[in-house]
Amino acid sequence: MMGGLTHKLSRDNLKSALGKENIKSKLEKIPLKEKLLLAASTIPFIAASTVSTSCATTCPYGMVNDPFPGQCSRYMDVGGDGICDFSQATPVTTTEAATTTSTDDTTSTTVESGHGNGANTEGSVPDQPDTNATVVQDSPGTDSGNLGGDGDNYLVMPISMLLIGGYLITHFLFKKGILKRNKHRRIWNLLLTTGYLGSGGTGVILAVLINMGIRTALNPSLTFWHVELSILMVMGTLIHLHIYRKPFRNMFRVLFGFKSNSRRRNPSRVEGTSK
Amino acid sequence: MVYDMILPALPFIGGYLFTYSLYRMDLIKKAFHVNIWNFIIGAAFLISGGVGFILLLFMEFGVKLPINPQLLYWHVELGVTLALVTIFHFHTYWKSSKTMFFPAKRRVKA
Numbered sequence: 070m071m072g073g074l075t076h077k078l079s080r081d082n083l084k085s086a087l088g089k090e091n092i093k094s095k096l097e098k099i100p101l102k103e104k105l106l107l108a109a110s111t112i113p114f115i116a117a118s119t120v121s122t123s124c125a126t127t128c129p130y131g132m133v134n135d136p137f138p139g140q141c142s143r144y145m146d147v148g149g150d151g152i153c154d155f156s157q158a159t160p161v162t163t164t165e166a167a168t169t170t171s172t173d174d175t176t177s178t179t180v181e182s183g184h185g186n187g188a189n190t191e192g193s194v195p196d197q198p199d200t201n202a203t204v205v206q207d208s209p210g211t212d213s214g215n216l217g218g219d220g221d222n223y224l225v226m227p228i229s230m231l232l233i234g235g236y237l238i239t240h241f242l243f244k245k246g247i248l249k250r251n252k253h254r255r256i257w258n259l260l261l262t263t264g265y266l267g268s269g270g271t272g273v274i275l276a277v278l279i280n281m282g283i284r285t286a287l288n289p290s291l292t293f294w295h296v297e298l299s300i301l302m303v304m305g306t307l308i309h310l311h312i313y314r315k316p317f318r319n320m321f322r323v324l325f326g327f328k329s330n331s332r333r334r335n336p337s338r339v340e341g342t343s344k
Numbered sequence: 345m346v347y348d349m350i351l352p353a354l355p356f357i358g359g360y361l362f363t364y365s366l367y368r369m370d371l372i373k374k375a376f377h378v379n380i381w382n383f384i385i386g387a388a389f390l391i392s393g394g395v396g397f398i399l400l401l402f403m404e405f406g407v408k409l410p411i412n413p414q415l416l417y418w419h420v421e422l423g424v425t426l427a428l429v430t431i432f433h434f435h436t437y438w439k440s441s442k443t444m445f446f447p448a449k450r451r452v453k454a
Contacts (some may be wrong), residue, residue: 223400251443258444269427276347276420296400303393320379320386 133157223296232260232304236311257308264302271295345413347420353428356384360432378436385429392422 135156146154239256242248271291278288310317321327360381367377396419402412434441 223404225400225404255444255447258441262444265427265430269423269430272420272423273349273427276349276424280346280349299393299396303397306389306393317382319375320382323375323379324383 223293223300225300228297228300229304232301232308236308254312257305257312260301261305261309264298264300264305267298268295268302271298345417347417347424349424352421352424356425356428356432360429381429381432381436385426385433388422388426388429392419392426395419395422 133156135153146152236257239248239253243250243253271294275288275291275295278285278291363372363377363380366372367374395415399412399415399419401407402409
């Protein structure tokens with residue numbers, strides 16, 4: 070009896086809470102700015118899903134038929150054909166005698182047209198313990214990459230969106246008083262420092278290697294991380310400028326005498342230098 | 345192509361030492377010294393980052409222009425400047441940088 074009543078009450082409460090008018094009035098109470106911030110906080114999740122898809126499918130350096138041992142640490146050869154799976158359209162399995170083809174007609178066409186570089190694989194194909202010819206089934210998860218692949222090489226958009234979303238979240242938390250100003254600044258300053266150190270470090274190493282004429286298998290990896298960390302650096306700098314927008318505006322006033330529209334602050338404070 | 349690493353850095357090292365010594369001798373205000381170097385780091389970032397971004401776009405879209413090696417050269421040279429001026433930036437804001445890496449200890453009531 071009591072259980073039924075409680076159940077009914079809670080159901081009624083739930084119904085009234087989920088009522089159209091109730092939700093509408095609640096939504097109207099939320100300011101537009103907060104709505105926008107909440108909507109923007111979904112960006113990281115969208116970006117994260119994009120990252121996982123683009124990472125899994127193609128060679129991040131846009132290489133085609135990269136032979137063993139591969140130009141980077143991501144070398145993967147499930148099929149054992151001596152060519153990195155990321156750099157080819159479809160991973161294939163080879164035997165001592167011949168290359169096998171898939172059951173799918175379209176796939177076998179791709180294999181034939183995509184692997185004409187026999188010189189690269191010669192002598193580099195590891196011995197196969199299994200002499201039986203196996204057929205590789207195409208999975209949509211690994212075969213959706215493009216051979217040209219230039220558009221997905223560097224994760225510019227996903228990382229930018231992740232950072233913007235992250236900043237909007239911490240900014241929202243800071244505005245709500247959940248996150249302290251110092252902590253909020255510290256997080257973004259540390260990320261910016263990571264970006265500068267990483268980008269600068271890899272850039273200097275690359276420049277030194279180029280100057281000395283050293284070409285290693287690490288070069289593509291270094292270039293990749295140089296670009297990725299530069300994205301962090303650029304986005305971090307833009308966020309840094311937003312966090313320190315008042316000193317930034319004062320910089321133009323101090324150097325070029327531009328008038329700032331910002332309110333007058335404590336005159337005893339030295340403007341444009343404090344952080 | 346060989347990149348100059350030391351040569352473009354020298355005027356900036358000299359310039360920073362110069363303005364820093366002027367500020368220490370009270371010949372210029374601290375705000376002026378700080379803002380000059382903030383402006384320089386901003387300019388280096390804009391040029392180096394901008395050129396890097398243009399190169400990235402060219403690479404993504406497969407655009408090959410005869411100006412690309414020149415762009416890459418200036419991207420590297422200004423990147424070296426940017427890295428150097430970033431060190432100066434840390435020096436200028438050393439107090440807040442220190443608290444960023446090592447949080448200030450909580451004061452214990454006596």
